[in-house]
Amino acid sequence: MNHLVVLGAGTAGTMVVNKLARELELGQWDITVVDQDLEHHYQPGYLFVPFGTYTRGDVVRPRRDYIPDRVHFVVGEVDVIDTEAREVRLTAGRALPYDQLVIATGTTPRPDQTEGMLGKLWRDRVFDFYTLDGAVALNEALNRFDGGRLVVHVTEMPIKCPVAPLEFTFLVESMLRERGLRERTELVYVTPLDGAFTKPVASKLLGDKLAEHGVIVETDFMIEHVDNDDPAIVSYDERRIPFDLLVTVPLNMGADFVGRSGLGDELNYVRVDQSTLQSVDHDNIFAIGDASNIPASKAGSVAHFAAEVFVDNFLDHIQGKPMRHAFDGHANCFVETGDGRGMLIDFNYDTQPLPGRYPIPGVGPFKLLEESRLNHLGKLAFKPIYWNVLLRGRPVPLPTRMTMAGKISEEDVLTP
Amino acid sequence: MPLATIDSREIHVDDEGFLTVYEEWTPGLAKILAANIGIELTDEHLAVITFLRDDYPEQGQTATLRRVTNAGGFPTKQLFQLFPKKPAKKMAYVAGLPKPVGCV
Numbered sequence: 001m002n003h004l005v006v007l008g009a010g011t012a013g014t015m016v017v018n019k020l021a022r023e024l025e026l027g028q029w030d031i032t033v034v035d036q037d038l039e040h041h042y043q044p045g046y047l048f049v050p051f052g053t054y055t056r057g058d059v060v061r062p063r064r065d066y067i068p069d070r071v072h073f074v075v076g077e078v079d080v081i082d083t084e085a086r087e088v089r090l091t092a093g094r095a096l097p098y099d100q101l102v103i104a105t106g107t108t109p110r111p112d113q114t115e116g117m118l119g120k121l122w123r124d125r126v127f128d129f130y131t132l133d134g135a136v137a138l139n140e141a142l143n144r145f146d147g148g149r150l151v152v153h154v155t156e157m158p159i160k161c162p163v164a165p166l167e168f169t170f171l172v173e174s175m176l177r178e179r180g181l182r183e184r185t186e187l188v189y190v191t192p193l194d195g196a197f198t199k200p201v202a203s204k205l206l207g208d209k210l211a212e213h214g215v216i217v218e219t220d221f222m223i224e225h226v227d228n229d230d231p232a233i234v235s236y237d238e239r240r241i242p243f244d245l246l247v248t249v250p251l252n253m254g255a256d257f258v259g260r261s262g263l264g265d266e267l268n269y270v271r272v273d274q275s276t277l278q279s280v281d282h283d284n285i286f287a288i289g290d291a292s293n294i295p296a297s298k299a300g301s302v303a304h305f306a307a308e309v310f311v312d313n314f315l316d317h318i319q320g321k322p323m324r325h326a327f328d329g330h331a332n333c334f335v336e337t338g339d340g341r342g343m344l345i346d347f348n349y350d351t352q353p354l355p356g357r358y359p360i361p362g363v364g365p366f367k368l369l370e371e372s373r374l375n376h377l378g379k380l381a382f383k384p385i386y387w388n389v390l391l392r393g394r395p396v397p398l399p400t401r402m403t404m405a406g407k408i409s410e411e412d413v414l415t416p
Numbered sequence: 417m418p419l420a421t422i423d424s425r426e427i428h429v430d431d432e433g434f435l436t437v438y439e440e441w442t443p444g445l446a447k448i449l450a451a452n453i454g455i456e457l458t459d460e461h462l463a464v465i466t467f468l469r470d471d472y473p474e475q476g477q478t479a480t481l482r483r484v485t486n487a488g489g490f491p492t493k494q495l496f497q498l499f500p501k502k503p504a505k506k507m508a509y510v511a512g513l514p515k516p517v518g519c520v
Contacts, residue, residue: 194505236496
């Protein structure tokens with residue numbers, strides 16, 4: 001009997017066990033998935049919790065409901081992966097032997113890694129919405145907010161869902177206008193990047209949008225600490241940005257056991273080949289989703305497209321055949337821009353987000369890099385697709401590899 | 417790939433002026449590159465540059481700011497003093513390496 005162990009029953013882990021449960025022969029493969037708790041969270045929903053659009057119940061479902069019957073679901077915490085003995089050791093003592101291992105433990109916000117972030121102002125004036133508890137606490141704070149300096153901040157890249165802090169800014173700006181608080185509020189967006197986003201065309205568009213809404217943008221800001229006495233974020237080069245309310249995206253790190261097991265980079269992301277997702281250190285270890293170090297966005301869409309490529313490769317791999325499929329880093333994301341509108345971006349390792357129509361050239365119906373009400377509706381409509389289709393590893397009628405069909409090329413964008 | 421003449425040599429650069437051929441860098445070039453961005457190269461700067469250049473072939477990519485601190489042992493504050501405002505970009509430029517993966 002061969003043992004496949006998958007660490008993490010989040011988006012990537014759940015998709016992978018669903019797909020492989022259908023492909024791997026019952027008598028030959030035993031599949032186990034491990035996670036720390038029983039709740040599967042729809043993380044894209046966290047963005048809406050601070051605004052009261054979603055509550056806890058809207059974004060949580062039992063993990064078990066999405067794990068196929070033939071898969072063993074173990075609840076536990078990973079201590080270390082013994083790559084020599086080929087076993088995963090859990091903190092409670094249990095050891096899980098593996099022939100093939102897939103690490104899908106994602107990335108976690110780590111406010112503890114920035115001096116002062118977990119000081120006396122944490123969840124009093126300093127919030128994050130990258131956890132459900134954080135998003136709920138922020139909802140309460142926003143309901144009490146009566147104007148002042150509201151700073152939205154990103155600690156360091158990469159973060160999962162890189163557009164979320166921008167979306168939050170647009171949504172909070174709309175909210176403040178609706179509540180008649182916009183005049184009384186100074187909105188500041190602080191980023192370690194040199195622009196609003198990581199890719200040039202989108203960065204310009206989103207940056208212009210922030211400016212349109214009177215949001216002050218501070219770039220190249222590497223936070224050193226949070227000053228809890230005279231509330232401000234302070235950078236390594238001594239810039240001070242005071243705040244009345246701080247909404248920060250803390251440092252995002254992969255699981256600590258990845259570092260302990262000698263498999264990760266400085267942020268505990270598993271070092272893999274970006275085309276095959278195979279560990280560069282061990283042939284029988286793969287990483288999928290936010291847990292890997294591939295130079296693509298950390299996003300559910302990337303995990304979905306990667307899972308499709310990974311599964312095809314894995315089936316060849318276990319038969320001793322070379323892996324022929326290459327993941328291209330495809331990502332797409334709806335970007336909320338406030339006032340019931342949104343944008344859609346579609347890109348990969350080599351191609352930045354470009355304007356056009358998606359998924360059908362010319363027809364769409366979604367506009368790329370352009371605001372529309374339909375994009376906003378698309379974002380909301382995605383939730384049932386996530387639960388019923390995506391998570392269960394069922395086919396989604398979108399091409400796995402990013403295509404230029406329907407897009408205006410960079411050359412044509414820049415030379416009108 | 418565009419060619420620039422630096423220090424009377426033809427060097428391959430990208431459209432931002434970053435060197436694209438690892439082997440074409442020399443310490444003499446580093447001095448000029450640093451001067452281009454208003455930095456007077458000292459031994460302190462060179463220690464950082466040396467780390468970056470040694471690390472690059474092993475890792476296959478330019479070290480991030482975090483890696484330069486953690487693996488290189490140079491405190492982040494110091495890096496901001498040596499290469500003001502945009503240390504990651506400036507260090508890579510002076511070291512003749514690609515900009516660190518900008519993050520996605």
